[in-house]
Amino acid sequence: MHNYTRACDLITQNICQLYSLTPPCTCKQNRIRIAVWLSPSKMMHVAWLVSWFLLLETVLCNHFRGGTSSWKYNAKLNEIEIIRRTFWTSTVVRRCVGDDFGGSPFIQLDCDEICTIRQDNYYCKDSSKALDLTTGERKMSYTVSSRLLGWFSGCCWPDSSSWDLKIYVDVMNKAAGEVNTSPVSLMLPVIRIQHGCGQGTINIPVDDADGEDTVKCRWALESNQECGEVCQRLSDDNLNSQCTLNVNSVEPGTYIVALQIEDFRHVDSSNIPYSSIPLQFAIEVYSSPQQCAELPHVFTSLSDGSQVTIKPNSMWTQTIVATSTNGFRISEIITASPAGLQMSNLTQIGNSLQWYINVSWTPDNTQIGPNIFCYAAVDNLRRMSTQQSLVLFVSEANLQINCSSNDGRGPCGQMCNQLRRSVYCTCKPGFTLLEDRLHCLGVPRDLVLTATKSAINASWNSPLFDENGSEKFTYTLTCDSSSVSMQKPNGGDTSVILANLIPFTNYSCCVTAYTSTNAQSQVCDSVQTMEAAPTDPPRNLCI
Numbered sequence: 158m159h160n161y162t163r164a165c166d167l168i169t170q171n172i173c174q175l176y177s178l179t180p181p182c183t184c185k186q187n188r189i190r191i192a193v194w195l196s197p198s199k200m201m202h203v204a205w206l207v208s209w210f211l212l213l214e215t216v217l218c219n220h221f222r223g224g225t226s227s228w229k230y231n232a233k234l235n236e237i238e239i240i241r242r243t244f245w246t247s248t249v250v251r252r253c254v255g256d257d258f259g260g261s262p263f264i265q266l267d268c269d270e271i272c273t274i275r276q277d278n279y280y281c282k283d284s285s286k287a288l289d290l291t292t293g294e295r296k297m298s299y300t301v302s303s304r305l306l307g308w309f310s311g312c313c314w315p316d317s318s319s320w321d322l323k324i325y326v327d328v329m330n331k332a333a334g335e336v337n338t339s340p341v342s343l344m345l346p347v348i349r350i351q352h353g354c355g356q357g358t359i360n361i362p363v364d365d366a367d368g369e370d371t372v373k374c375r376w377a378l379e380s381n382q383e384c385g386e387v388c389q390r391l392s393d394d395n396l397n398s399q400c401t402l403n404v405n406s407v408e409p410g411t412y413i414v415a416l417q418i419e420d421f422r423h424v425d426s427s428n429i430p431y432s433s434i435p436l437q438f439a440i441e442v443y444s445s446p447q448q449c450a451e452l453p454h455v456f457t458s459l460s461d462g463s464q465v466t467i468k469p470n471s472m473w474t475q476t477i478v479a480t481s482t483n484g485f486r487i488s489e490i491i492t493a494s495p496a497g498l499q500m501s502n503l504t505q506i507g508n509s510l511q512w513y514i515n516v517s518w519t520p521d522n523t524q525i526g527p528n529i530f531c532y533a534a535v536d537n538l539r540r541m542s543t544q545q546s547l548v549l550f551v552s553e554a555n556l557q558i559n560c561s562s563n564d565g566r567g568p569c570g571q572m573c574n575q576l577r578r579s580v581y582c583t584c585k586p587g588f589t590l591l592e593d594r595l596h597c598l599g600v601p602r603d604l605v606l607t608a609t610k611s612a613i614n615a616s617w618n619s620p621l622f623d624e625n626g627s628e629k630f631t632y633t634l635t636c637d638s639s640s641v642s643m644q645k646p647n648g649g650d651t652s653v654i655l656a657n658l659i660p661f662t663n664y665s666c667c668v669t670a671y672t673s674t675n676a677q678s679q680v681c682d683s684v685q686t687m688e689a690a691p692t693d694p695p696r697n698l699c700i
């Protein structure tokens with residue numbers, strides 16, 4: 158550590174002199190920590206990979222502006238790919254311009270001798286001269302059989318606070334044969350809000366390649382080492398689990414937002430997520446003598462939050478238009494974009510108060526799934542429009558399945574529930590969902606169990622008609638290891654007696670109804686047989 162400090166001090170002096178910064182600059186370490194466990198039950202360390210980076214970005218003061226990480230699973234290579242997006246101050250970490258967006262790394266992070274990845278390259282993604290920002294992205298692959306827990310840590314935010322970005326990976330968390338992919342999120346690094354203008358409702362763009370998962374947001378927790386020194390700068394009331402922030406009532410100031418974004422099974426009431434990813438950015442609430450009506454606005458042909466499905470290697474284009482008022486001009490349309498998205502120069506439309514940029518994007522096969530694109534307009538007073546976003550979903554097929562057809566049932570037999578890109582089906586009371594997860598089958602009704610010493614009499618009403626009309630059912634009554642079968646057309650009362658049972662014994666009994674196609678539904682209850690007189694005389698009598 159002493160050698161590190163000496164080296165850091167020397168580099169700090171040179172960097173401060175090079176960039177005309179006033180010493181002393183803060184010298185702190187960036188680190189990546191990756192922990193792997195054998196299984197969720199054992200939770201035992203088998204490896205630690207620790208990499209210490211000594212870089213231009215780590216020795217300069219107050220450069221960090223937030224970031225996010227996500228991951229996806231590559232079944233062919235049995236690897237996960239971690240995608241890390243980081244925001245910096247562009248006067249400290251050089252702002253991306255021109256050819257920087259052509260695919261070459263603009264920052265190289267050299268690992269020491271114990272790092273398994275010899276070089277970490279950050280590629281230019283977005284930059285803003287008006288807000289003094291640059292964004293870089295890098296990817297790293299890792300083979301993991303169960304769980305992985307990763308930290309990305311360093312210093313400093315503008316207020317000299319340290320930061321942590323923590324990502325949770327669990328490839329074994331879903332049903333057999335299913336491997337999870339994390340949710341994704343992205344924000345502009347800074348959201349500027351004029352106090353009192355009603356701009357304080359902020360929708361956090363989130364999505365998930367697993368279209369049936371529910372995505373929720375929560376505050377990053379200091380107790381989990383998820384946020385360094387910037388944990389929960391706002392109150393619980395400012396955030397809901399549906400990923401909406403409300404800061405309309407906060408006073409002017411800068412608020413760092415540190416969130417964890419998590420995916421859950423949509424039909425599961427469990428509070429245990431499949432995975433968790435970080436998102437950190439800043440909100441600047443400022444006072445201004447300018448009227449709220451004079452704030453800039455931004456729009457496209459698509460509404461905020463829309464999804465666009467794009468095939469790999471196909472070009473998508475869009476025009477983003479920004480408007481100003483009362484002689485103010487638009488200085489920039491700032492973006493947070495997927496890798497490879499191209500933008501034209503900002504152009505004024507004649508002598509109007511409108512400016513525009515054209516964007517184009519040709520995704521490749523590595524970008525299959527949801528890609529979030531955010532944008533906003535900034536005027537010459539650095540006032541900012543409300544952020545808008547699109548989900549650019551890359552897929553070979555059109556995955557936008559909905560409930561609009563079949564009288565609102567979509568592909569479902571009874572009730573259709575809309576998800577982001579798909580649907581899930583549910584059933585009316587008295588029915589159960591079949592294995593195809595589309596159709597419903599009636600359940601045997603009104604089961605009554607009565608017991609004698611050695612028999613159980615079960616009676617029930619046949620299931621309601623299923624969605625296809627009448628059905629001839631075969632029934633099986635099973636009480637633990639004993640069972641009896643019978644067949645009767647749908648529509649009347651049904652009963653059966655199961656004999657030769659053991660007296661004074663608890664039995665769990667189920668009536669299963671089978672259709673001609675072997676679809677089945679079931680209802681269960683329990684009962685105890687009655688006591689019986691002893692069958693043998695008393696033994697070992699003592700007088």
